[in-house]
Amino acid sequence: MIWMLPLTLFIFLIIRKIAFKIKTPLFNPLVISVIVLIPILLVTQTTYTQYLSNVKIINDLLPYSVVALAYPLYELIPQIKARWKSIMIITFTASIASMITGVCIAFWLGGDNEVAASVLPKSVTTAIAVTIASDQGGVPSIAALCVILVGTLGGIFGHQILNVAKIKSASARGLSIGAVSHAVGTARCIEVNFNEGAYSSLSLVLCGIMTSLTAPFLFPIMVFIFNWF
The missing domain is CATH 1.10.150 (DNA polymerase; domain 1)
Known part of the structure; x- marks a missing residue:
């Protein structure tokens, strides 16, 4: 074949x-x-x-393509240095919000812990999401599917939603799409605007790191809360 x-x-x-x-x-x-x-x-x-x-x-x-997306950041190093505090707060908040919304939806729709763990890392790139889901007791294949679906939806509708919200800043648009639509959304950003693509690449990397670090602590807390109620 x-x-x-x-x-x-x-x-x-x-x-x-x-x-x-x-x-x-x-x-x-x-x-x-x-x-x-x-x-x-x-x-x-x-x-x-x-x-x-x-x-x-x-x-x-796939892992090498994610690394290659860091190239656009080189052109924006001065701006990133000047805004690093805001960028860290934005990406951290986006990372936590993405995990919380995914787990909440999974539980509210009747999913068990395994399904919730699979949906947990839906907004980070596949290579990271599969590892996180597996470590938390999820199914890697489901996690990969969720990542593909979220990335595709973000790539298709992300800019339309930002246009409706009248968000015109390249940094804001790039950070938001990269935070929830990972590599697929970032690729779309690069096609639309170079600066958007650079900020989306940065958001993709930071959210991946933050999700990896916080998921082991956040997920057990959410499971406890939902089981309690």
């Missing part, structure tokens, strides 16, 4: 080229590529395990 890797790359590149011409966030290359690939895999009776093993090189590039 050596055709899987070139086919995946071909489909994504073609759809991405179309997306540049259409110029609408609703035509997200990641989402459309998945929609196109799923029927092909079903028709060829290719299992997920088979597919993943043949496109493993793409999956392995």
Whole structure:
């Protein structure tokens, strides 16, 4: 099944080229590529395990792509130094709020501790989210799915919501999208505005670190509170 890797790359590149011409966030290359690939895999009776093993090189590039997103920060070092206190407060608050909302929704919809732990790190990048969910007793595959869904929704609707809210500051827009939509949202920010992409990259990294540090303490507290009531 050596055709899987070139086919995946071909489909994504073609759809991405179309997306540049259409110029609408609703035509997200990641989402459309998945929609196109799923029927092909079903028709060829290719299992997920088979597919993943043949496109493993793409999956392995994920951590490096996240690191590469730090490059835009170099141009904004002076501004970041001047605002570092505000940035730390904003990203810390966003990190805590993302975890609390995810866990609350999971419990209110009838989920158990395992489901809640899987949803807990929904707003950080996949590599970090899978580890956090696993450490807290969650299911890594569910955590990865939640990350993909949140990132995709943020990439599609994030800028529309910020436009409706009349938030025009590149730093505010970048920090907010990076905090909740990780790499997918950051990639969209870079396409829209370089400064937005830089701040989104910073937010992505800081929220990932803060979520990793606070999740082991926050999640047991939330579980205790919900079980108590």
